[in-house]
Amino acid sequence: MRVRPYHSARSTAVHVYHEDDDCPAGRAVPWFDKVEGRQDCEPCPQCVRTATTCVDHPAVEHPASAGVS
């Protein structure tokens, strides 16, 4: 499921943000290290792939993504 961007607060962690709560890499981030947002992070390749392969939600413009704060 698509969620608000989150990433690990750990400075040693990979600097990627996740947008899917089914992402294995995202699930590996402990809850106490999770921060909302995508600051200084690249998009997670696995989350991107999930988003682009979903036929119901093609990776076209997301009107909602612009207004999320």
Ligand SMILES: [Zn+2]
């Ligand atoms: Zn991810």
